[in-house]
Amino acid sequence: MARLAAALLVLALASIGASAQLVIEDAQRQIDISGFVAHEQLQLGLRNDGPAAAASLLLCGPHLARAAYLEIKETSGKDASKLAWKEAAAPAGAPAGVTCREVTLSKPLAKKGTARLTAVAAYTHVLRPEPAEVRQRDAQHVLFESTAQLASPYKVAKQSTEIKVGGGVQSATDVSPYKSSGSKLSYGPYSDVEPWAAQQISVHYENNAPFAAAEVEREIEISHWGNVYVEERYHVRHVGAKLVGEWSRWDLTRDPKQFAQAGIPSFAAALPPQARSLYYRDAIGNISSSETRRSSEGVRVTLVPRYPLFGGWSSTFTFGYSLPLSSVVGKEPKTGRSVFAAPIGPALGDIVVDSLLVKVVLPEGASDPKVALGLPFQLEQSVAYTYLDVLGRPVAVLRLSNLVQEMKPETLQVSYTYSSMGLLQKPLLLVGVLGAIFAIAIVAGRGGLASLAASPSVRNVVAKPHAS
Template sequence: MRAHALFLSLLPLVPFVTSRSTASTSDILPANFQPPQVWVNANQVRTINLEKSYPREAINTVIENVSDDPQTEYYLPFAGDVIANVGGLQVKDKKDPLKEGFSAELVELDSESSTQYYRLTLPPVAPKSSLTLSITYTLLSTLSPLPAKIPQASPQHLTYSLSAYIPSAYPTTKQRTRLRFPSTRVPDFTTVPRPATADTPEALDPDRQGPTFTYGPYPPLPAGAAHPITVRYEFTKPIPSVSLLERDLEVSHWGGNLATEERYWLENHAAALREQFSRLEYQKEGYSTTAQSSALKEVRRPLAPGAGNPYFTDAIGNISTSRFRPGDVVAKRDASWELKPRFPVYGGWKYAFKIGWDADLSAYIRRIASGSDHFVLKVPFLEGLKLDEGLQYKRAVVRVILPEGARDINFATAVPLANDEITIHKTFMDTLGRPTLQLTAVNIVDEWRDKDLIVTYTYPWTAGYRKPLTIAAAMISVFITVWIVGSLDVSIGRKTK
């Protein structure tokens, strides 16, 4: 089953246009594959945001069709050792950002190839015509602390390697790259000579203006041009990464309840401690107003105002300090979980836990029409933890467990998915089992936490009586069995008359 836009009667319920970047592969191309030279990048501007714990790149490019035929395919290159870390790739028309995004498909090349490609499918672009693309994506696990081990109270520095020239499979007429750092403390960076152009004199890049560095503009460059650079900047914050998030949403029509449980496997990719952890040094940091630390000291999980019946468990028991702050539906004040690990999570340390809560199902579900058996469920795909430094998810598995007897299941979401399937989840007193929509996303970040998941399904009114009838039948069977057993004569001796 594929994600798709819901039918017209549901449009008032869907506040977004469904777009999906697929990571599916097609035929294997040779390692020496070169995209047809039918495009020219007339102008490219790349902005790399390093203010969070993961880089976020945005490329605005004006592409011109220089062939004699209309073109619909544009290839976006990535280094072979980086392609597995690309996440959340979105491609849109810069002049019409509200329009549905263009599809992006990962092209499968021979494993020996040092360059991999995403193939973008565009609307037909006539010869000598142009199109302005807005390309955004994140790169997970690409920041490296240097030095890799630091004292407990020392500042942390990260390195990021890239090319001063924007990677492209086509010739580029003009380009520039901007890097935004969290502060002006950037002790090391690579300089690049910039030749003079008609608009700018000869200079030495980067051009530094506060926390923003600019490389370029550069004169025309051929396809595949590259100039490796590395920047090293201060980032004394944790680099949290969730290797796996399992998020279950269980729908109960009979109880009018939406039960949610989330299981996190969290790790800090910051610099490791050079010496053993000192509780005294850690306590001293708490009395300093200027002290910064790369340790993850606490996490907060916002919840909807109506959340109730919360629970929290560590992977090895309940040794963390947890506090639940209830919300207010009338005042529209969110509830929240506040979790403080027993030990701060320093670089290389891990922290696994699970949380759960209940919510009123009526806040998330609607009938398509009065008296109809068709329902629409609207829930957040990924709410997740809220951290100022950002959070990356290597793999997120979302399961929507529907009532037993639900059928005709469809869904729509703006989150790019790696896999989707329908499975069966069996629990207490089930007969056939509950249909479960399981969605898997990889390489996503906390910026996707506001995206919704829309699920439509049919649930006949008769299916609601399946479990009560099952329970009643089980109890009647027990009573009949007891009555039969009790009426049996198991005595050995002869009955007296």
């Protein structure tokens, strides 16, 4: 056992030593902080100056801990190949707050070999309102903190950073060479930057994007009688600068651009073109302030809450619709299993889903459910009962967190075994129950007549001759 541990330690040290000889020939960062979610695209040119091949590299940054979405591709060849990554501890000497991901290359990078990588990330809750409180007519300003150079354990020969903001810049850290032009800030190019030599920067600017975060519960009920029912329950919060002072609906109606700069007046939902039977309600009842537009590409719905959301406010509502069974449920040709396939994300866009609970309610009689999803999730199994259910319906319960728009189209697949004879269960149950009721009624009726005929008074009446 000790020899095995020693061998693994030697291999790990050799791998770290090989990775330490990696050099980033050029790095180009593009950061977009014009919305609520910060997006970053990183292009790297990599070279191996070590004595041995390198199978992986470390990708580090100050915001990776808040990365809802991270996709890394190797673009050296004709076709870009998606690379696997996992969480890794930051090496010694890393600045405070920096986290790392270990990226496995498609094939080990040979000595003096080169490769090109592209990484795309989306970070949530990295923009801080500054000031933290505003009045109704004030614009919202936020603070973004990052680094002018790439926070990396490798030497970077040449690099530059470009930041796109959403509004006027109040202030920005000047790390020469630095240039500000409209809504873009440019840092660099920088040459021969040593490992962990990145310099801190901060950008204070106007950002009136909808800072909407939500907890969502989706319930998908599959009925093999022809429909799939989808109901989404939302608790949406405005997590931007909190509203203080008086709030006037009259001012909002008179001049919404001036008196709701940082408010959220409505939500946009995108549905498949087959969606029908839409409804939108809250605890009070139906909400009629919505607009639906249908096209061949899909159904676009604008949901207008009873009141606009300002910083610190929240809203709870339910949105539902139904889909034809054939549009989301099919059959596996080889196994004959039924397969439900649909996007995992809720219908509302432009919101950060802090927590998502998805319940897929299968028809009664379904068995052996299997779930496939290209995102990390927690799975639970339960049973639900609805009208005329005897054994209950299998339910697959998925829990996810920190979802952004890029992740919502990810396909959720639930396969299960279901016989078409299961469709006869409820009709046969109804026939049996009604038949039993009629049988009891007939038996009770005949029993009542028999007891009546057997009574003495009835026999006397029948036996006594009628007087003429």
